[in-house]
Amino acid sequence: MPVTIQDVAREAGVSVSTVSRAFTVPEMVRDETRHHVLATAERLGYRPNRAARGLITGKTGNLGVIVPDLSNPFFPNVLKGVQARAREADYAVFLADCDENATEEIALVQAMAKQVDGVILCSSRMSEAQLERVVGTTSLVLINRQVRNQPAVLMDTAGGMRQAAEHLAALGHRRVAYLSGPRASWSNRERRRGLRRAARQDIEVVELGPFAPRFEGGSHAADLALAEGVTAIIAYNDLMALGVMSRLADRGVSVPKEMSVVGFDDIPMAGMATPPLTTVSMQNERAGRAAVDLLVSLLNVTGAEAGDLRRGLECQLIVRASTAVPRDPTGR
Amino acid sequence: MPVTIQDVAREAGVSVSTVSRAFTVPEMVRDETRHHVLATAERLGYRPNRAARGLITGKTGNLGVIVPDLSNPFFPNVLKGVQARAREADYAVFLADCDENATEEIALVQAMAKQVDGVILCSSRMSEAQLERVVGTTSLVLINRQVRNQPAVLMDTAGGMRQAAEHLAALGHRRVAYLSGPRASWSNRERRRGLRRAARQDIEVVELGPFAPRFEGGSHAADLALAEGVTAIIAYNDLMALGVMSRLADRGVSVPKEMSVVGFDDIPMAGMATPPLTTVSMQNERAGRAAVDLLVSLLNVTGAEAGDLRRGLECQLIVRASTAVPRDPTGR
DNA sequence: TGAAACTCTGCAATCCTTTGCAGAGCGCGT
DNA sequence: ACGCGCTCTGCAAAGGATTGCAGAGTTTCA
Numbered sequence: 001m002p003v004t005i006q007d008v009a010r011e012a013g014v015s016v017s018t019v020s021r022a023f024t025v026p027e028m029v030r031d032e033t034r035h036h037v038l039a040t041a042e043r044l045g046y047r048p049n050r051a052a053r054g055l056i057t058g059k060t061g062n063l064g065v066i067v068p069d070l071s072n073p074f075f076p077n078v079l080k081g082v083q084a085r086a087r088e089a090d091y092a093v094f095l096a097d098c099d100e101n102a103t104e105e106i107a108l109v110q111a112m113a114k115q116v117d118g119v120i121l122c123s124s125r126m127s128e129a130q131l132e133r134v135v136g137t138t139s140l141v142l143i144n145r146q147v148r149n150q151p152a153v154l155m156d157t158a159g160g161m162r163q164a165a166e167h168l169a170a171l172g173h174r175r176v177a178y179l180s181g182p183r184a185s186w187s188n189r190e191r192r193r194g195l196r197r198a199a200r201q202d203i204e205v206v207e208l209g210p211f212a213p214r215f216e217g218g219s220h221a222a223d224l225a226l227a228e229g230v231t232a233i234i235a236y237n238d239l240m241a242l243g244v245m246s247r248l249a250d251r252g253v254s255v256p257k258e259m260s261v262v263g264f265d266d267i268p269m270a271g272m273a274t275p276p277l278t279t280v281s282m283q284n285e286r287a288g289r290a291a292v293d294l295l296v297s298l299l300n301v302t303g304a305e306a307g308d309l310r311r312g313l314e315c316q317l318i319v320r321a322s323t324a325v326p327r328d329p330t331g332r
Numbered sequence: 333m334p335v336t337i338q339d340v341a342r343e344a345g346v347s348v349s350t351v352s353r354a355f356t357v358p359e360m361v362r363d364e365t366r367h368h369v370l371a372t373a374e375r376l377g378y379r380p381n382r383a384a385r386g387l388i389t390g391k392t393g394n395l396g397v398i399v400p401d402l403s404n405p406f407f408p409n410v411l412k413g414v415q416a417r418a419r420e421a422d423y424a425v426f427l428a429d430c431d432e433n434a435t436e437e438i439a440l441v442q443a444m445a446k447q448v449d450g451v452i453l454c455s456s457r458m459s460e461a462q463l464e465r466v467v468g469t470t471s472l473v474l475i476n477r478q479v480r481n482q483p484a485v486l487m488d489t490a491g492g493m494r495q496a497a498e499h500l501a502a503l504g505h506r507r508v509a510y511l512s513g514p515r516a517s518w519s520n521r522e523r524r525r526g527l528r529r530a531a532r533q534d535i536e537v538v539e540l541g542p543f544a545p546r547f548e549g550g551s552h553a554a555d556l557a558l559a560e561g562v563t564a565i566i567a568y569n570d571l572m573a574l575g576v577m578s579r580l581a582d583r584g585v586s587v588p589k590e591m592s593v594v595g596f597d598d599i600p601m602a603g604m605a606t607p608p609l610t611t612v613s614m615q616n617e618r619a620g621r622a623a624v625d626l627l628v629s630l631l632n633v634t635g636a637e638a639g640d641l642r643r644g645l646e647c648q649l650i651v652r653a654s655t656a657v658p659r660d661p662t663g664r
Numbered sequence: 665t666g667a668a669a670c671t672c673t674g675c676a677a678t679c680c681t682t683t684g685c686a687g688a689g690c691g692c693g694t
Numbered sequence: 695a696c697g698c699g700c701t702c703t704g705c706a707a708a709g710g711a712t713t714g715c716a717g718a719g720t721t722t723c724a
Binding site for chain 4: 336338349351356380382384388389
Binding site for chain 3: 346347348349350353360361362365384386387388389390
C-alpha cells in the first residue's frame, strides 16, 4: 500500500533511475523533468524507503543513543539535544536504556550496530576494557567518559567544582565537606579531582561517602557532615544536596545561615527548593547537540584525517540562596 | 566488513536459504544442520540485517514513540516503560520530541512511518482533525488521548481526582480551589471532569486559571487561591503544587495547618518537598509498557477482529504531609 | 525391488533504491 | 552529410535477506 519509487516513475512517465536521481543528484536531471518528477512524488506522497536506500549506500541515516537510566533527570535533557540536532541533520534516532547495566549496554550497541551509522554513549557504564572491545562495532561518540582517543564530548566538571570551591572560599568558608557519589563513576572522579585541586590553597576538604547519588543518600550524609563541623557541604549532585537540605531542616539547622549547601547538575527542581539551591549547571542539551555534531562530522570524513575528536563544555556555577557567609569560618 | 548471511552460508557449507531458515523457521531444518549453522553464525558474529529483512517481510521490527517534550518529567518514565517492554518483545525504538508542536508531530509520524511497524503518541498535541488524518499512515497507539476508536492507553485521571476530592472531604474540607492547567489539554479536561463529578455532593470547587503548568504558574496561582478563602488547593500538576507551596511559605501560610495542597503526577520531587506533597500517582512506566503491548498485539492480529483496543490504568492517591484537617472548615 | 511419501536443502525471484555504464537525442563544426 | 561531444535518461546489477517451488535424498510399505 505504501507508495514506492516505481509508482512515482510510472505516474511521471519516466524510469525509476530518473526519479531516484531527481532526489539524490538533482543537478543531473533536466530542470523540467525534475520539477515534474518532484511534483508527482509530492502528489503521491512518496517518501524514499530509507532501509532500501541504506542497503545500497551503506548508510542508514539513523543514529543510536544509549543512556544508563531514563529516570535520572540528567539524561532527558541531553537526549533532547541529541534529538533536536539529529533531526536538523536529517537523522532519526534510536533510543535505548541499559538500566545501569554494562552487559546490557554492550548488547544494545551490538543490536543497534547494523541499523545505525553511529552510536552515542551517555555516561557509559562499561569498563575500560569493555569499551575498547565495542569500539569498532560501529562509530562511537562518548559523553562524559574518556577512553584512549575515542571521540567524546566532555563536560568540564572539574572546572565547575573549581568555581564552587572559589565561591565558598570567597564567602569565607575554610572547611567544607564533599559528599562523594559512586566510586566507579567517571563523573565522581572528575568532581573530586576538580575539588581537590581547587581546594589546595585555602580550603580544607573533608571527603565523606560514597553515598547513593539520590535524595536518601543526601539525608544520610547530612548528619555525618554535621558531625565533621564543616561550614559548607558540596554534594555529588543536586538530588543529594536536596536530601541534605531536607535533613538539615528536620534537625533545625538553617541553610544558608548555619550551613551552606552546593549541588551539581542544576536539575529543574534545584531552583524551586527552599532555599533555592546554589549549584553547578551543566549544559546537557548542548552536550547532546555537540555529540551529534561530532558523530556526523566523523561519518563524513574520508577516514584518514579525523580532526578534533574532543569537544569540551564549560560548566557554570549558579549562585542561588543556599550559600552564604559562614557564621564562624572555622566551624562551630 | 560486516558479516552477511552469505558469509555464514559459505563458511558453514550450506546455502543462504538454509541459514535464513535456521534462524526464522528452525523446525524446517535438520537438527544437525541447524546447530552447525547457528554455531558458525555465532562464531562469525553474524546478526541478520533487519533493514534487509524488513524489505521483504514488510515488518521492520522497530517502533516509534513521540513525546511533546522530553524535559517534562512526566515523559521519561513512560519512555522507560516503552523502551523496556519493546526490548523484551525484540523491537527497537525510535524516539522523537516534537517540542509541543503539532505540525512537527505530524511530520515526525510521517518521517517515521516507513521505518517502523507502529508509533506510540504520548499526550499528542494534535487536534482531533489532525489526528484523524495521520491515522492510517501507520499503526498508532495513543497514550492519554482519546479519539474515535483509536487504540489507546488511558490513565484514569478522573478517578485520581475523585480520590483526591474524597480525601479532602473526609478531612473536613468544604471549599477547595482547583488550579487549572492548559485549557486545550485532554488531561486538564479529564481532571476537571473528575473533580467536578466527585465534588458535587459535599465539596464546593472554585476553579481558577488556566495557569502555566509549571512552578511559576503555581506561585502565581497561590495568591489567587488564598484570596478565595479556600482551605485546600488541588493543582493541575505537581510542578504547580510545588510552586503553590513555595509561595505560601513566602507568605507565611503554613502547609498543611492553614492550607492543604494536593498535586498530580507524583514526580520524584514530590516526596522530597517540605512538607512532602500529597499527590496522585500515575503509573507512567506501566503506561509505556501497556502501549507497547497494545501495539504489538495489534500488529500480530490478522486484521479483522481487533479485540480490546483500550487499556485503562488506575491512578492512586499518595497521602503525604501536605494535607490535613482544616482549622476552620468553612474557610477563614 | 520399486514406488510413494516425506524431509530437507537449493535455486531464483522479490522487496526498494542507488549507480555504473551505455545509448538516445541534439547541436554544431567542417 | 557526417561525426563528435554533450546532456539526459534508461537498463540492469547490486545490496542482504526471505520464501515458493522443485529437486535430491531417505524412509516406508507393498
